[in-house]
Amino acid sequence: MTTIIEYFKILTTIPHCSKEADRLMEYLAHFGKERGYEVEIDSAKNILISKGRPELCLQAHYDMVCMGKAPQIETYEEEGWLKAKDSSLGADNGMAIAMMMVLMEEGRELEFLLTSDEEIGLIGANALSFALQSKYMLNLDSEEEAEVYIGCAGGADIVATKPYAAFRDARPAYRVSVSGLPGGHSGVDIDKGIPNALKILAGYLDDKKIGLVSLEGGERRNSIPAKATAVVKSDTVLQGNEIVQVEAIESSEAILYGGDEIIALMKGFRHGVQAMNEAFKIPERSINLAIVSTTGGICRIETSARAMSAGGLAHISDETVQFFESYGYTVKIEDKYPSWKPEVNRFTEIVYESVKAVFGESRMMAIHAGLECGVISQKYPAMQLASIGPTIRYPHSTREKVGIDSVEKSFSALKRVIEAVS
Numbered sequence: 001m002t003t004i005i006e007y008f009k010i011l012t013t014i015p016h017c018s019k020e021a022d023r024l025m026e027y028l029a030h031f032g033k034e035r036g037y038e039v040e041i042d043s044a045k046n047i048l049i050s051k052g053r054p055e056l057c058l059q060a061h062y063d064m065v066c067m068g069k070a071p072q073i074e075t076y077e078e079e080g081w082l083k084a085k086d087s088s089l090g091a092d093n094g095m096a097i098a099m100m101m102v103l104m105e106e107g108r109e110l111e112f113l114l115t116s117d118e119e120i121g122l123i124g125a126n127a128l129s130f131a132l133q134s135k136y137m138l139n140l141d142s143e144e145e146a147e148v149y150i151g152c153a154g155g156a157d158i159v160a161t162k163p164y165a166a167f168r169d170a171r172p173a174y175r176v177s178v179s180g181l182p183g184g185h186s187g188v189d190i191d192k193g194i195p196n197a198l199k200i201l202a203g204y205l206d207d208k209k210i211g212l213v214s215l216e217g218g219e220r221r222n223s224i225p226a227k228a229t230a231v232v233k234s235d236t237v238l239q240g241n242e243i244v245q246v247e248a249i250e251s252s253e254a255i256l257y258g259g260d261e262i263i264a265l266m267k268g269f270r271h272g273v274q275a276m277n278e279a280f281k282i283p284e285r286s287i288n289l290a291i292v293s294t295t296g297g298i299c300r301i302e303t304s305a306r307a308m309s310a311g312g313l314a315h316i317s318d319e320t321v322q323f324f325e326s327y328g329y330t331v332k333i334e335d336k337y338p339s340w341k342p343e344v345n346r347f348t349e350i351v352y353e354s355v356k357a358v359f360g361e362s363r364m365m366a367i368h369a370g371l372e373c374g375v376i377s378q379k380y381p382a383m384q385l386a387s388i389g390p391t392i393r394y395p396h397s398t399r400e401k402v403g404i405d406s407v408e409k410s411f412s413a414l415k416r417v418i419e420a421v422s
């Protein structure tokens, strides 16, 4: 019998970076068919492998984030961890696939759902339309062994724009910048007190008599801005401080007519956590003031809102749209994704008890970020879901590692879940 780790090592020899995972797709389809399973592949390259009358669907994504030398992966073991030399390992989410392969080898009557391109925006999950038979789905993409995930945030990106006319201004010019802040994930780090470079810049400029030439800041919609820069004109000499750098520059550029409004808007924007979820000690609703730019005289403000329920997301979206509209901005909502509202049910209890039986302890968790389970739970509303997985550290990096003992134990917990539902 081939072990989980042996199957995983086979997977590392088959390239499967996001968008370039066709060889693994074909391999897995062949693997299932050879063992008497029915295999379906949809147009988004999701794979469904099934047999008999399954009650339980196991789900994982089969793409990986390729860093360093990946897809060339050379694995090695060190102090109980499986690692890769100078590349990401792909234990996220390949270890789950290796577990599924062992279960297929055993001929288990289950559905195995392997989604495509999770790492680049839940692409496979969003396109999913298989007729699934199972009552329950266990996602295997979590990364902390004794934890059972039972909920995740939904979100939407809210983008506001407004054109500003240019206005000649002969006053001296300054470049004002904030840089070197730590940044962080706009969901899971939003309650960590990480400063937002855009908010600091707006706070600094707000009480000064200035004309705004331009303002650029933020890196990505899903990260807390680490830097922001404005060019301004002012008759008063501007002084920097420990966080804000000020530099006098030569500039004949015009200022934006009404540019003060941009600064007032940024200062008044309710960036951060708006409500906490006391049961799970995570944010219930939050919003990230992510990116601001004034290229071509059009101020464009990009934000990402998250909430743990559909009602919460509607609330924060409406509030934000109204806020921008009160300044005369045109607002668009983009890239909306559903929440998976944390709720204890028969299946989450089964998974919790199974994990506890193996690890001696367990915790039900929810996360303030989007997961495939959110998308899937909306598509299959009658199905009960939970998520577990072996301990993985530093995923998406060349330091990625997975606990070998944790793989064995998580697999024992998984087998207990299978026994309990069938």
Ligand SMILES: [Zn+2]
Pocket (backbone or CB within 6 Å): 061, 092, 093, 118, 141
């Ligand atoms: Zn993953």
